[in-house]
Amino acid sequence: MTMEIERTEEEEEAVVVVTPGEELGRSSSLIPGKGSYLAPHNRTVYASITGRRTLIQPSPDSPDQRPIVEVTGHKAHGAVPEPGSIILARVTKVMPKVASADIMCVGTKSVREKFTGVIRQQDVRETEIDKVNMHLSFRPGDIVKAQVNC
Structure with a gap:
């Protein structure tokens, strides 16, 4: 389930709220960051927590130009097990x-x-x-x- 929450008029992007297990994209176009993980069987990146999806663009001199996708949860969430934890x-x-x-x-x-x-x-x-x-x-x-x- 993806829910979009609009920000104030000055901000052009919409905040996308995702839930655990929600598909965020393919590993060919995204690098999993905090709050997300890569499923090796299908090379898909999923959310591991409920929170806001954020794309972090790589620096221009980075050899890998795929953006990093992170999910930032609310402070009320405790620790969440992820693959490798x-x-x-x-x-x-x-x-x-x-x-x-x-x-x-x-x-x-x-x-x-x-x-x-x-x-x-x-x-x-x-x-x-x-x-x-x-x-x-x-x-x-x-x-x-x-x-x-x-």
């Missing part, structure tokens, strides 16, 4: 192939909204994935440090 989460449920966890911190900042993550069996270790027993690896209440992936 290091998070702390509390395991809430363990099943044979996955464990669910509530994200508590992104980096050193606590989250204000509820975010749930999934730890897949193949994410526990790199080798002998089929031998991973999720019930022996995790218990509800465990605190896990992990990196967010798409």
Whole structure:
């Protein structure tokens, strides 16, 4: 959902408010900045938070002339997990192939909204994935440090 809010008459541009998961453009024409991320499977840039979309033009001498797209959220928003973020989460449920966890911190900042993550069996270790027993690896209440992936 894209909602446009008009500024005062002196300002020529309209403010574009975007929501998480909203497509901002293709990586061939945009560089993801703060509040946005690149989905590698389809090379599309998406918003990761609710806020105002801003395009930052590169300097004339920059080798990459694609603008940077950023989404600036309201100060009331807490930390938001993005691909690549290091998070702390509390395991809430363990099943044979996955464990669910509530994200508590992104980096050193606590989250204000509820975010749930999934730890897949193949994410526990790199080798002998089929031998991973999720019930022996995790218990509800465990605190896990992990990196967010798409």
